[in-house]
Amino acid sequence: MIGRAQLGSTLGEEILFDINLQVRREEALSERDSCLIGISKNKLFLLQKTLLDDDNQKDYYAIESALRGNFLLKDGWRNASPKSDLVFN
Numbered sequence: 001m002i003g004r005a006q007l008g009s010t011l012g013e014e015i016l017f018d019i020n021l022q023v024r025r026e027e028a029l030s031e032r033d034s035c036l037i038g039i040s041k042n043k044l045f046l047l048q049k050t051l052l053d054d055d056n057q058k059d060y061y062a063i064e065s066a067l068r069g070n071f072l073l074k075d076g077w078r079n080a081s082p083k084s085d086l087v088f089n
Contacts (some may be wrong), residue, residue, distance in 0.1 A: 011069040015041055017071045 005011065011028060014021035028036070039047070051060040 008066065010067055011036075013071045014074070016044075016067060018075075023047040 002039065003026065011026050014024075048060055051057070051063075
């Protein structure tokens, strides 16, 4: 286990920021009722372009910040040792 996800966590954002992590397998286990929202890379780019074109930079940067922040957090996990001690809270 690399970490523990909670509300606001993202899974798979690595494909946006790391060319070496384009193909991989993601798994998640829910310990309680949960919901997962999926979006393809192409649809995300279209959403971001639409937000910028419609002068909604604040919404664009909120999405970008959440994705990049979660990527940087998990990048730290990938480079830390031992991984089993890491928890995402």
